[in-house]
Amino acid sequence: MIVIFLGPPGAGKGTQAKRLAAELGIPHVSTGDALRSAVERGTPLGREAAQYLDKGLLVPDATMLSLVAEFLDRAESARGLILDGFPRTTPQAEGLDALLASQGRAVHCVLLLDIDEEEAVRRLTARVWCPRCGAIHNLVTDRPKVEGCCDDCGGRLEPRTDDVRHVIEARFEEYERLTQPVVEYYSSRGRLKTVDARQPIDQITRELTAAVQACGGFDSPGGAR
Ligand code: AMP
DSSP states (O other): EEEEEOOTTTTTHHHHHHHHHHHHHHHEEEEEHHHHHHHHTTTTTHHHHHHHHTTTTOOOHHHHHHHHHHHSSSGTTOOEEEEEEEOHHHHHHHHHHHHHTTOOOEEEEEEEEEEEHHHHHHHHHEEOOOOOOOOOOEETTTTTTTTBBBBTTBBBOOOOOOOOOOHHHHHHHHHIIHHHHHHHHHHHHTTTEEEETTTTTHHHHHHHHHHHTHHHHHHHHTOOO
């Protein structure tokens, strides 16, 4: 099964996608994490992506489609994949449909985490991440056990370079201009489920799990199909 997470920056896609991946027993890929990791490693993809990430702009569609094609081709994705942060443009959504159709697969469920910009900005400006393992913390709602240290790997936590106000504004503009049409794309095909992302974190997970169930996504917890 292929599950897509949509929502503006700061909606909590990463946190919830990880939880749902554990629940469904299928892998989760965040295209943002994959790009940040490439930037940290200084790969050709990372060098290309850095100029867009730093400005809050979207990386070109062709680059993103070939990145996602690689993830879809992996053996561990055979039972399914949760895509967090992809597709973000209509050409990406069309490209994904074509890619999946060529493998005899299709998108099962699209989950939209709905949040107002004010709350999202509040979350983003309190967010820190671990460049070593990609873990995310929030200095208000999810403080690390040891200040400045990642709970998962002990790495040094720091703000993401794109979580500063002028870049956050650019990311919201890109969302409105390029990703909002993707919401319409899936909504008009009857595949969109919307969940209120201002609720407590466990309640959001429960509603997302129920939404995937309603899409015919899995029979029992841990049993993706
Ligand atoms: P995220 O971690 O999802 O907030 O993504 C961080 C940044 O990575 C975005 O602001 C974009 O520059 C880039 N990015 C992630 N996913 C995509 C995508 N599907 N298409 C284009 N750019 C992306």
